Amino acid sequence: MKLIKAIFKPHRLDAVREALADVGVQGMTVSEVKGFGRQKGQTEIYRGAEYQVYFVPKVQLETAVADEIADRVVEAIAAAARTDRIGDGKIFVLDVDRAVRIRTGEEGDDAL
Amino acid sequence: MAKFGVRAGALVAGVAAYGWAMGPAAAADELSGGDTAWILTATALVLFMTLPGLALFYAGLVRARNVLSVIMHCVAIASVVSLAWLAAGYSLAFDDGGSAQAWIGGLGKAMLSGIGPDTLWGSIPETVFFMFQMTFAIITPALIVGAYPERVRFAAVVAFSLVWLLVVYAPVCHWVWGGGWLAGLGTIDFAGGIVVHTTAGVSSLVFALMLGRRRGFPTELRPPHNPGMVATGACMLWVGWFGFNAGSALGANGSAGMAMLVTHISAATAALVWAGIEWLRYGRPSLVGIVTGLIAGLASITPAAGSVGPVGAILIGVIAGAFCQWLSGVIKFRLKVDDSLDVFAVHGGGGILGSLLVAVLVLPVFGGAGLADGVTMAGQFGVQLLAVGVTALWSAAASWAILAAIRVVVPLRVNEETEIEGLDITAHGERGYELT
Numbered sequence: 366m367k368l369i370k371a372i373f374k375p376h377r378l379d380a381v382r383e384a385l386a387d388v389g390v391q392g393m394t395v396s397e398v399k400g401f402g403r404q405k406g407q408t409e410i411y412r413g414a415e416y417q418v419y420f421v422p423k424v425q426l427e428t429a430v431a432d433e434i435a436d437r438v439v440e441a442i443a444a445a446a447r448t449d450r451i452g453d454g455k456i457f458v459l460d461v462d463r464a465v466r467i468r469t470g471e472e473g474d475d476a477l
Numbered sequence: 478m479a480k481f482g483v484r485a486g487a488l489v490a491g492v493a494a495y496g497w498a499m500g501p502a503a504a505a506d507e508l509s510g511g512d513t514a515w516i517l518t519a520t521a522l523v524l525f526m527t528l529p530g531l532a533l534f535y536a537g538l539v540r541a542r543n544v545l546s547v548i549m550h551c552v553a554i555a556s557v558v559s560l561a562w563l564a565a566g567y568s569l570a571f572d573d574g575g576s577a578q579a580w581i582g583g584l585g586k587a588m589l590s591g592i593g594p595d596t597l598w599g600s601i602p603e604t605v606f607f608m609f610q611m612t613f614a615i616i617t618p619a620l621i622v623g624a625y626p627e628r629v630r631f632a633a634v635v636a637f638s639l640v641w642l643l644v645v646y647a648p649v650c651h652w653v654w655g656g657g658w659l660a661g662l663g664t665i666d667f668a669g670g671i672v673v674h675t676t677a678g679v680s681s682l683v684f685a686l687m688l689g690r691r692r693g694f695p696t697e698l699r700p701p702h703n704p705g706m707v708a709t710g711a712c713m714l715w716v717g718w719f720g721f722n723a724g725s726a727l728g729a730n731g732s733a734g735m736a737m738l739v740t741h742i743s744a745a746t747a748a749l750v751w752a753g754i755e756w757l758r759y760g761r762p763s764l765v766g767i768v769t770g771l772i773a774g775l776a777s778i779t780p781a782a783g784s785v786g787p788v789g790a791i792l793i794g795v796i797a798g799a800f801c802q803w804l805s806g807v808i809k810f811r812l813k814v815d816d817s818l819d820v821f822a823v824h825g826g827g828g829i830l831g832s833l834l835v836a837v838l839v840l841p842v843f844g845g846a847g848l849a850d851g852v853t854m855a856g857q858f859g860v861q862l863l864a865v866g867v868t869a870l871w872s873a874a875a876s877w878a879i880l881a882a883i884r885v886v887v888p889l890r891v892n893e894e895t896e897i898e899g900l901d902i903t904a905h906g907e908r909g910y911e912l913t
Contacts, residue, residue: 411700411701411763411765412765412766412769412805413758413806413809414695414698414809414810416699416700418700
């Protein structure tokens with residue numbers, strides 16, 4: 366099992382969700398997060414004053430999937446979240462030791 | 478009764494001489510149901526400007542950790558000023574001052590002594606006139622909230638607002654609207670370009686200077702936390718301003734109608750001009766910009782709302798939208814004064830601008846009501862300049878003295894740790910937004 370953690374632009378969330386449904390992902394968790402990478406934030410202008418906004422709003426999507434589809438999931442997220450502009454985000458893949466479905470007690474891939 | 482009739486007559490005559498002709502009902506010494514109904518309504522509209530209009534307008538401009546403190550300042554000021562207005566403020570502004578009448582009213586109407594439901598002020602009950610004027614007395618010190626947010630001590634806000642009302646607002650209100658020396662000179666200030674916006678704007682600058690800048694000003698600040706809240710409040714101010722300006726006709730008449738019309742046109746024009754300049758300069762017109770522009774247009778038309786026509790209103794709106802935007806840059810970046818929410822640039826600058834422009838735009842060639850017999854444009858301009866100048870000087874000097882005195886008892890500013898943590902949780906024990 367792999368935990369796939371993707372951080373990308375909020376307005377790409379619907380496209381990513383649809384792409385993941387197409388490759389068979391059945392569940393995911395999404396958080397609103399803020400951060401910066403090499404772009405070092407952005408500037409906003411209010412009443413003529415320029416504000417440096419270091420932490421730019423992003424969404425962070427987490428989903429645990431079976432090993433067989435992990436690569437397809439990563440590719441689907443990358444394709445759906447890409448705008449080719451700075452700040453498109455990152456995808457991380459982590460190994461998962463154990464998974465439990467709380468209601469039934471099922472474990473492993475069955476719990477996903 | 479006769480005493481009030483004479484006072485009201487003098488006031489109405491003073492306005493009528495320089496504005497659109499008032500209806501006969503305004504000068505009559507008997508109650509007009511129509512006038513009374515309108516001023517009751519206008520009073521509600523003007524209180525609505527402060528609560529919650531101004532409170533939300535300002536609250537959206539600060540960081541999330543200070544949102545409640547700004548609203549708290551506005552509510553506390555409204556409460557403190559209401560009691561002070563009843564206790565002495567109204568009397569100092571509108572009672573006959575005897576030998577000191579040119580400078581300050583007397584204390585004969587303290588606690589509304591001798592005034593009952595049947596006492597008239599012109600064609601409306603004096604209780605209604607008292608309430609209407611009270612809402613102006615509330616919003617004026619509340620405007621100053623924009624000078625000191627995110628770092629001021631709450632006790633200093635309350636103490637300053639209370640003393641300022643009696644030392645700055647009440648006398649200037651008396652000079653212009655209570656039959657004082659500026660009224661005698663023929664100063665035009667229909668709804669408060671001098672009494673409200675010049676006093677609040679200049680005092681804001683002094684308060685900001687004495688308090689010092691916020692940490693990180695001007696390059697490391699955080700942007701407004703909720704532009705939607707800013708716009709919500711600003712739009713409430715726009716609607717409430719109908720009561721402010723059209724209510725200042727003190728009657729349900731043609732003067733009120735024209736005041737409402739020019740108020741609206743000036744606001745719309747200044748909003749477009751401010752946003753248009755942003756569009757040209759930065760490539761995008763912003764919501765915070767367009768609503769700041771409309772407030773600049775409203776503040777600028779305020780002194781002139783009884784004198785100018787629609788063309789004058791458009792001219793005032795155009796100049797206000799450009800001038801106030803330019804002025805906010807000068808204050809922040811050239812003078813480096815942290816008048817945090819641009820009270821001086823938008824309200825002070827707008828009010829002063831309108832108070833001077835009215836001397837020109839009152840002329841019939843601009844569609845205005847015309848000057849009083851025997852008064853030249855240059856003469857009127859001189860009077861306006863004198864009124865603005867003396868009011869600005871008095872506001873600055875008195876605000877400085879009040880703050881210097883308060884500073885002996887309690888520091889004006891919170892400590893650095895409190896400023897970083899935010900005033901909501903440290904001063905009021907509450908949080909604006911729960912994250913879970």
